[in-house]
Structures are given as structure tokens and as C-alpha cells.
Amino acid sequence: MIATRHFALFAAIAALTYLAAACSSEEKPQQPAFDADNVQIVKAPINPNGDSELALLMRAMYEEADRMKKAIERGEQPEITLDYDKILTAEATEPEKAASATYKVHAQSYLQTLKALESAELAEAKVLFDEMVDSCMGCHSALCPGPKARIKKLY
Numbered sequence: 519m520i521a522t523r524h525f526a527l528f529a530a531i532a533a534l535t536y537l538a539a540a541c542s543s544e545e546k547p548q549q550p551a552f553d554a555d556n557v558q559i560v561k562a563p564i565n566p567n568g569d570s571e572l573a574l575l576m577r578a579m580y581e582e583a584d585r586m587k588k589a590i591e592r593g594e595q596p597e598i599t600l601d602y603d604k605i606l607t608a609e610a611t612e613p614e615k616a617a618s619a620t621y622k623v624h625a626q627s628y629l630q631t632l633k634a635l636e637s638a639e640l641a642e643a644k645v646l647f648d649e650m651v652d653s654c655m656g657c658h659s660a661l662c663p664g665p666k667a668r669i670k671k672l673y
């Protein structure tokens with residue numbers, strides 16, 4: 519019974535890891551194994567489902583960007599609800615990536631495009647939205663090419 523449950527948990531984590539758009543399609547990011555009885559030995563604050571804080575934030579960013587795009591298409595002001603500054607502190611699957619100067623530069627430029635979009639007139643919103651997506655793509659080209667095909671759909 520216990521073995522079955524562990525297998526089910528392992529299979530679920532494996533499936534999620536596989537489904538999640540990893541940074542590189544060839545090389546999967548290393549994730550510490552999740553051990554419910556021994557959580558303190560896991561170094562990075564990885565969620566029980568195996569996703570890093572940054573991966574979860576990114577997924578929410580993608581969904582919010584998709585909602586913004588649809589709002590702009592309907593002629594409505596896009597709504598910004600996420601705490602985007604978390605991009606600077608969220609724990610990544612590969613912490614050395616988020617700690618790099620390259621990451622920080624791209625993160626700042628992304629936050630700037632977002633700020634511009636936030637205070638934009640509706641008439642400029644589409645152009646500024648595309649600039650925001652450019653900045654997603656810029657960081658992903660430099661550090662995390664895996665999700666680029668998906669991000670492109672936001673244009």
C-alpha cells in the first residue's frame with residue numbers, strides 16, 4: 519500500500535516534471551527528490567509537486583499575460599494583479615540562473631516594460647504589451663529557451 523502510494527507520488531512528480539516546460543528541452547533541470555518524511559534535507563524550497571517558486575510565478579505570469587492580451591483585444595485596460603517584484607527573489611529550479619547578472623538585468627527590463635504598460639493609454643497598450651513579451655523572450659533566449667515557443671503565442 520505504502521509502496522503503491524510512493525510510486526503514485528513519484529509518477530505524479532515525474533509526469534509534472536515532464537509536462538512542465540523545462541528551460542532546455544534536452545536537459546531537464548535537476549530537482550532534489552521530494553521526501554515527505556525528510557523535508558528539511560531538501561535545500562531549495564521546492565513545492566510538494568516539484569515545481570520551484572519561480573516556475574509557479576512564471577506560469578502565473580504567462581496566464582496573466584494571456585488575460586492582458588485578451589483584454590487589449592477587447593479594447594479594455596489590461597489588469598495587472600501579480601506581485602511581479604517576486605521575480606527578483608523567487609527560488610528557481612536552478613538557483614545559479616536567477617542569481618546571475620544576466621537574469622537581474624533582464625528582470626529589471628521586464629519590470630520596466632510592465633510599469634510602462636500599467637500606466638499606458640489604451641491606444642498604446644498593444645505596442646507596450648508586445649514590448650513586455652519581447653522582454654520575456656529576451657531573458658528566455660539568454661537563460662531558458664525551453665518555454666519560448668509557448669511565450670511566442672502571446673504576440
Ligand code: HEC
Pocket residue numbers: 538539540541547570571572573574576577579580583609610611612615616621622624625626628650651653654655657658661662665668669
Ligand atoms: C529575468 C528572466 C526571465 C523573464 C523576464 C521571464 N522569464 Fe520565464 N523563466 C525564467 C526562468 C529562469 C525560468 C525557469 C524557472 C524555474 O524552473 O525555476 C522560467 C520559466 C518560465 C516558464 C516555464 C514554467 C514552468 O512551467 O516550469 C514559462 C511558461 C515562462 N517562464 C514564461 C514567461 C513569460 C510569459 C514571461 C514574461 C511575461 C517570462 N517568462 C519572463 C526566466 C525569465
